Amino acid sequence: MSEKNERQLRIVGFLCNWCSYGGADTAGVCRFKQPPLLRIIRIPCTGRMDPLFVVKALAQGADGVLVSGCHPKDCHYAVGNFYARRRLELVKRFLPFVGLDPRRFHYTWVSASEGQRWQEVVTEFSAVIQELGPNPGIGADTPMETAGQAASAFA
Amino acid sequence: MDTLHAHLEALFDDLELVIGWETGYEPLRPTPAFLRSREDLSRLVWNPLCAPNLSVYLPGILKDAKETGKKIGVCLKGCDSRSLGALVQEGFVERERLYVVGLPCPGTVDPEALAEARKSSAPVTHVSFRDGLLAITSRDGTEEIELERVLARRCRRCRHPNPLHADVILGDPVPPRRTEPSFSDVDAVEAMSLEERRAYWEEELSRCLRCYACRNACPLCVCRDRCLAESRTPKWTTQRDGVRDKFLFHMIHALHLAGRCTECGECERVCPVGIPVALFKEKMARIALELWDYQAGTDPAATPPLQTFDPSETGI
Amino acid sequence: MEQAFFLADAELQEALAGLSAQADVWVPASDARKPGLVRFRRFQPGLTVRLDARSLVSAKEVLFPRSETLLRFTKEKDLSVPAGHRIHLDDARTVRPVVVFGCRPCDARGFLTFDPVFTKGPYRDPYYSERREKTTFVSLVCRDADAACFCSAVGSGPADPEGSDAQLIPVDGGYVLRPVTERGAALLEPIGRTAAPEQIREAQDVLDQVGRETVGEGSLTTLAEAFRARFQDPAFWHAHIDKCLSCGLCTFVCPTCYCFTITDEARGLNGERIRSWDACMFPHFTLEASGHNPRPSKVERYRNRVGHKFSYFPARYGQVACCGCGRCVRHCPVSVDIRAVVRDLPAQEEAHA
Numbered sequence: 052m053s054e055k056n057e058r059q060l061r062i063v064g065f066l067c068n069w070c071s072y073g074g075a076d077t078a079g080v081c082r083f084k085q086p087p088l089l090r091i092i093r094i095p096c097t098g099r100m101d102p103l104f105v106v107k108a109l110a111q112g113a114d115g116v117l118v119s120g121c122h123p124k125d126c127h128y129a130v131g132n133f134y135a136r137r138r139l140e141l142v143k144r145f146l147p148f149v150g151l152d153p154r155r156f157h158y159t160w161v162s163a164s165e166g167q168r169w170q171e172v173v174t175e176f177s178a179v180i181q182e183l184g185p186n187p188g189i190g191a192d193t194p195m196e197t198a199g200q201a202a203s204a205f206a
Numbered sequence: 207m208d209t210l211h212a213h214l215e216a217l218f219d220d221l222e223l224v225i226g227w228e229t230g231y232e233p234l235r236p237t238p239a240f241l242r243s244r245e246d247l248s249r250l251v252w253n254p255l256c257a258p259n260l261s262v263y264l265p266g267i268l269k270d271a272k273e274t275g276k277k278i279g280v281c282l283k284g285c286d287s288r289s290l291g292a293l294v295q296e297g298f299v300e301r302e303r304l305y306v307v308g309l310p311c312p313g314t315v316d317p318e319a320l321a322e323a324r325k326s327s328a329p330v331t332h333v334s335f336r337d338g339l340l341a342i343t344s345r346d347g348t349e350e351i352e353l354e355r356v357l358a359r360r361c362r363r364c365r366h367p368n369p370l371h372a373d374v375i376l377g378d379p380v381p382p383r384r385t386e387p388s389f390s391d392v393d394a395v396e397a398m399s400l401e402e403r404r405a406y407w408e409e410e411l412s413r414c415l416r417c418y419a420c421r422n423a424c425p426l427c428v429c430r431d432r433c434l435a436e437s438r439t440p441k442w443t444t445q446r447d448g449v450r451d452k453f454l455f456h457m458i459h460a461l462h463l464a465g466r467c468t469e470c471g472e473c474e475r476v477c478p479v480g481i482p483v484a485l486f487k488e489k490m491a492r493i494a495l496e497l498w499d500y501q502a503g504t505d506p507a508a509t510p511p512l513q514t515f516d517p518s519e520t521g522i
Numbered sequence: 523m524e525q526a527f528f529l530a531d532a533e534l535q536e537a538l539a540g541l542s543a544q545a546d547v548w549v550p551a552s553d554a555r556k557p558g559l560v561r562f563r564r565f566q567p568g569l570t571v572r573l574d575a576r577s578l579v580s581a582k583e584v585l586f587p588r589s590e591t592l593l594r595f596t597k598e599k600d601l602s603v604p605a606g607h608r609i610h611l612d613d614a615r616t617v618r619p620v621v622v623f624g625c626r627p628c629d630a631r632g633f634l635t636f637d638p639v640f641t642k643g644p645y646r647d648p649y650y651s652e653r654r655e656k657t658t659f660v661s662l663v664c665r666d667a668d669a670a671c672f673c674s675a676v677g678s679g680p681a682d683p684e685g686s687d688a689q690l691i692p693v694d695g696g697y698v699l700r701p702v703t704e705r706g707a708a709l710l711e712p713i714g715r716t717a718a719p720e721q722i723r724e725a726q727d728v729l730d731q732v733g734r735e736t737v738g739e740g741s742l743t744t745l746a747e748a749f750r751a752r753f754q755d756p757a758f759w760h761a762h763i764d765k766c767l768s769c770g771l772c773t774f775v776c777p778t779c780y781c782f783t784i785t786d787e788a789r790g791l792n793g794e795r796i797r798s799w800d801a802c803m804f805p806h807f808t809l810e811a812s813g814h815n816p817r818p819s820k821v822e823r824y825r826n827r828v829g830h831k832f833s834y835f836p837a838r839y840g841q842v843a844c845c846g847c848g849r850c851v852r853h854c855p856v857s858v859d860i861r862a863v864v865r866d867l868p869a870q871e872e873a874h875a
Contacts, residue, residue, distance in 0.1 A: 133516075145461075145489060148403070149403065230859065240761070327666075409555065417774045446589055478578055478771055
């Protein structure tokens, strides 16, 4: 029972529909074992990634943020990940300035056929987050928010 | 000063209006002025207290202006002119509809520093500026204060005292205080540990009132009435008074200025509680400089780095 | 001055600590990181109390917090009811007595604008009213008006006792405390010793001298009609307001601006209903569900601010909704001067056309 009260570490994953989401699926179909930290949000393309998604998740206390899309020059929409690459690199370099640990944010490229690679990406990043432990976020939770978390954990 | 009046006087028939500064409720507070008649021109002032960046008004005024074929005159300092450049780059301002009077700028005054430097606290009746000295007159007499002592933070790191993109430059060029981009204040924050930085910003941002003056004074905050920070769907921030929501608002502001901020420092100047919010944008500007060798607003023909890409980029 | 107490400068901290035992004491204090920034803070020993400095935000936030929880709610899953869940509400609150110590007369007077709106009429606001009833205002007779101040122009003045329960009068070596209301007298009794006759005389001299001062030119209290005549004069409003940035600074620092919004902020199965400051300078303030906005630009928004303070409010409650503290003028990023706008309302010449 004591484990239940200990907050589990959580990684938010933003995966492009065409490559990395497929890659994660391939890994699943192949029954590759992965650490259970990741929660996936499917986005149409990494070009959809607003750098604010990363900042908001980390400010609110997500322990890690992983973004993955098609390999450069292999984007379903031809150039979406080229735009994304610039934005994601910018936010990666900006995070430490405001006191957010840049190691909690990782972006990479995984194709739909790379189930093996997906397993490696998730395992390596999860190990980093396990090592870093819980993310304090920015600004303490209000009592209401803490109560909300506790209640939804038991729901 | 006289050159400015004479120059605009001579041109006024060809101008719809002139945007400049006039004396506000006290001589220490010049306020933006929209001068619509020849007589109005006499109200125009120009000195190191003329802090507001007038390019903030340009997208709105051009949108509302009647098509008279006349140009709109605007007085811009060096940093203001970079904002104009960025607005032209992004298509918010048609450069050919403006007549830009560039004013080489000796630097602007930090009001708090000035209040501290003054010996008298009596209401000011007159202000003049010559050879780097502000002469401030009140009932206690005239005090002379070196501008260098009371300079705003943004001006200490200024590389562009001389306006870019101007139709005419009135006044002698000012030697820039910096020839290379200077990020010493960003460095000072980065000298702290990660935990210290988080604590620093939590403390600073806890003072935020969410009055949104920083956003509204920003010439590049072009969303105006449609800002994400106040949107309920999607809901980015709550109405709670905690640091987290204040932080998120400032991240929205900073990230939307990535690769666009022209470092005019207006956000920081207008902040009533003195949060150094411009540091976020300076950090962004530095990243844009490092990654793409880009300085917003210096080249009206350039494409902002986040609106384009380079397939051959490696390392990122 | 029949009854008065004396408080030496050196005894101030001790007196405030004494008051804190029975109430939340709010004082103007400077920020550790920004010594020039003075705001109202809850007193605790060691706080740098700054009775000598004007505060940035008025004492408004003491009685009308920037964000306040009106109630908390919890959803509980229950399949026996048609909705599939029950909602539990909790609006329990405790209201502690409050003392606002060392505000300026304008700060205390600002609440006279709140009172008729929140405590009288068909809709009495329990949150504000309960706090208001337990609050005592001790205001400092003001001797350092600046170029933005205009309390005399709205029928007040730097020694105005209206709205205050007691007055602090600066004298040699400390303050003379003069009760204005019975509540003020009850508060002062334990913290000061009876003032000596010469101290009372000195205080009376200060009061007389400050009372004679005029802060701000003319009178801005009788322009309700002029405003209505100017309402549809776009040239007038443009001439004054083209420079406005439409931020909310003027309304947030204002002691009399009381507009708010109410939102539900929930996460998971829990949430709270919050009342937070809103401002008529913001576009969302009047944005309708259809997408139509009856005040589409800053011109209409600022006109509303002027109208509310100097025309609509006086028409309804018989007093202007402005205490002349000058904060909106002093802190405006582009120095918009509401005095100039209001003063020009009746001007006949069409110079702006």
